[in-house]
Amino acid sequence: MKLSEIIDLTNAKVVAGDAEKDRELLRAFSSDLMSDVLTLDTEHILLITGLTNLQIVRTAEMADIEVVLLARNKTATPEMIELANETGLVLLETPFSIYRASGLLFQNGLDPVY
Amino acid sequence: MKLEFDIASGDFSKAGRASSRIKKMLKQLQVDPKVIKRIVVAIYEAEVNVVAHSVGGKMLAEIDGTGIRVIVQDNGPGIEDIEKAMQEGYSTASKAVRNMGFGAGMGLPNINRNTDEFTIESELGVGTVLTFRNNF
Numbered sequence: 001m002k003l004s005e006i007i008d009l010t011n012a013k014v015v016a017g018d019a020e021k022d023r024e025l026l027r028a029f030s031s032d033l034m035s036d037v038l039t040l041d042t043e044h045i046l047l048i049t050g051l052t053n054l055q056i057v058r059t060a061e062m063a064d065i066e067v068v069l070l071a072r073n074k075t076a077t078p079e080m081i082e083l084a085n086e087t088g089l090v091l092l093e094t095p096f097s098i099y100r101a102s103g104l105l106f107q108n109g110l111d112p113v114y
Numbered sequence: 115m116k117l118e119f120d121i122a123s124g125d126f127s128k129a130g131r132a133s134s135r136i137k138k139m140l141k142q143l144q145v146d147p148k149v150i151k152r153i154v155v156a157i158y159e160a161e162v163n164v165v166a167h168s169v170g171g172k173m174l175a176e177i178d179g180t181g182i183r184v185i186v187q188d189n190g191p192g193i194e195d196i197e198k199a200m201q202e203g204y205s206t207a208s209k210a211v212r213n214m215g216f217g218a219g220m221g222l223p224n225i226n227r228n229t230d231e232f233t234i235e236s237e238l239g240v241g242t243v244l245t246f247r248n249n250f
Contacts, residue, residue, distance in 0.1 A: 034215035038155050039224055051215050055162075058130030059215070062137070062158040064151050079127070087134070 001025055001110040003067065003090070006046060009108055010094040010101045012069060016081045017090035025067060029113045030102045034059040042113050046105075048098055054079050061087045071098040115139075115177045121161055121188075123170040126214060132173050133158040139177065145250055152228040153182055153248045159221040159228075160186040160244055166211045171241065181230075181249040193236040200226070200234070 004021035007014065030048040031037055037047060037059050048069045049056060057080050060068050067090040070076060076084070076091050084091045094101050106112065117139065119132035137154045157173070164171045164186060171188030198204050200222050207217025226232050229246040236242040 032215055033218055035218040035220040035224070037215075038159060039220065039227075043151075049215075053214055054127055055129065055214050055216070058134070058158065061130070062133055062151075062154045064147070 001105070001108065005108070006067070006069070006105060006110070007092065009104045010069060010092070010096055012092040012094040015076050015091045015093055016084035017067075017088060019090050019092075023066070023090075025110065027111045027113045028102070028105055030098050037063055037065070040113055045113060046110070048101055048105075050074060050098055052076060052080065054083060056080065057083045057087065057089055057091075060089050066090060067092065069094055069101060071096060071101055117175045117177075119173045121164040121171050121173060121186075123168055124165060126165060129162050129165040130158055132161050132175075136175050136182075140182070143177070149248060149250055153184075156225045156228040156246060156248075157184055157186075159225050160184070160246075162216055163221050164188050166207055166216060168242070179250070181247055183245070183247040186244040188241045190239060190241045192238040192240055193234075193242055194238060196234060196236055 003019055003023040025046045026044045027042055028046040032049055032051050043064050045065055046067045047065050048071055050071050052074045069092045071094055073095050133154050136157055140150045168188035169190050174185045176183045193199050202223045203219040205217050205219035211217040230249050231247040233245045
């Protein structure tokens with residue numbers, strides 16, 4: 001699914017990174033458990049989470065995650081935005097809950113990791 | 115090539131700096147991205163462990179043409195039961211650490227899974243030493 005479609009479907013706002021609209025994401029994973037995210041072998045994925053701390057950005061960097069969607073009006077901290085811009089991570093914010101955002105994306109064809 | 119980092123206890127704002135530096139270095143050396151991912155996930159898990167559980171420590175990474183060897187050493191308190199600590203789901207992490215999305219008892223097993231060689235030694239009151247290696 002194209003990044004532009006993900007942004008449209010979830011009413012998301014881009015707060016960090018270069019959100020080139022043609023970027024293609026193959027799968028998504030929803031989790032607040034970074035330990036779990038660090039066990040994924042899949043690349044080019046979208047992470048949907050309700051957590052906002054610097055370790056989300058670090059975890060994404062180590063796990064080769066390109067885009068993170070912060071759910072339910074959670075806002076990225078200035079430190080997160082700074083680090084995301086440094087590491088090239090695209091950070092999005094959506095007003096939707098994790099359930100709603102995941103449901104919409106799944107329904108429109110974005111595959112799960114598992 | 116040798117890289118050395120100090121890892122401070124409890125400072126989550128800096129957790130991941132060493133992993134990030136090593137990742138950049140391996141990218142510059144044009145190591146296979148799949149190899150990079152496995153080793154940096156292991157290094158990051160180890161780094162978070164030192165920040166979350168120990169009084170502080172250091173990491174030494176040695177890179178040559180054949181692979182990367184990493185030694186992560188902390189100054190205590192040491193692990194009481196290594197066998198338990200290696201079990202998936204066992205954790206002694208604080209609530210604060212869990213709130214950050216860690217402390218699910220998956221760190222050490224994940225290091226083991228992502229490395230070609232892995233040893234752990236620990237002595238109560240002294241500290242813990244992790245040594246691991248991945249071949250390129």
